[in-house]
Amino acid sequence: MKYIALALLSLATLSVSAQQKKKTVKKNTTTVKPLLATKADSVSYAFGRDIGGSLKSLGITSWNKELIGKALISALDDQNSLIEEDKLRDIIQGAVTDARDQKEKENLAKELAFFTENAKKAGMKSTEEGLQYEVLVEGNGDKPSRENEVTVHYTGTLLDGKKFDSSLDRNEPLKMKLDRVIEGWKIGVPLMSKGAKFRFYVPSKLGYGSQNMGAIPPNSILVFDIELLDFVQDAI
Structure with a gap:
């Protein structure tokens, strides 16, 4: 489940970072702790950037980032999935295939235009x-x-x-x-x-x-x- 793991880890970092930021903001003060205050923060951010780039490279253009974050947290907390586990792979593979097919159509259209000119x-x-x-x-x-x-x-x-x-x-x-x-x-x-x-x-x-x-x-x-x-x- 490579793509599932990537998606989960990516948004986990975003959600965790957001929660940490909220915790560091204190009432009636202008002092805010750095976002990457600990080694765990840096590791989380590094994973998030790497995994986010991997997700982007799939070519999928429509994301519900908030829902991905919730799914990520639920997986990290061992909560039940809203979708049956055996169906996750099919959903992911279908999305990747659709994105690839769409990109191929776009490339072929550009190719035809180039060779015509x-x-x-x-x-x-x-x-x-x-x-x-x-x-x-x-x-x-x-x-x-x-x-x-x-x-x-x-x-x-x-x-x-x-x-x-x-x-x-x-x-x-x-x-x-x-x-x-x-x-x-x-x-x-x-x-x-x-x-x-x-x-x-x-x-x-x-x-x-x-x-x-x-x-x-x-x-x-x-x-x-x-x-x-x-x-x-x-x-x-």
Whole structure:
């Protein structure tokens, strides 16, 4: 019950802190004890901040904070739950799923709007799968197939320009068979001749989709600058 524990601990800190603050206010005096007067206060606040951040990251936008606080205190005091314990997990999972689905819809709408406008740029090309690309440097000669091993230099960024990976930073090109990379690469790199450099705009469905890849949030548009250095046919 990870989410239950997080919710309970988060609001417990808020409720406890509020109660402590009330206790420290004395009639006819302007002296108020610091909110974090004891180690227990600091621990409580630290847990509250951490757990509150975790709750916020779930993407749920509608909270009854007062009721969460009451539920938190009731759990800490071993009082009976207003909802049967075996139903709590289903409620929490349902809320998390709904929030995730809503966020995905919003992201896909933004993605559609971006690619619609991006397609209007001079020199922008599109594949039938939805991959968009610009030719930065023309190459010469043959082009690799999906079965080939390619050697490339690349830099990957999010749409806001935040870099998440680059072979240039490692000063070492990537060697990999194209059947082992994301779909956007499988479609895009075979369009390149040796020596070419393209900029690819990869929609989420051709990237990592709804997966959370650490530095790459779910449903992210990916931008790759790729230079094809070499390729080997029929690589094992």
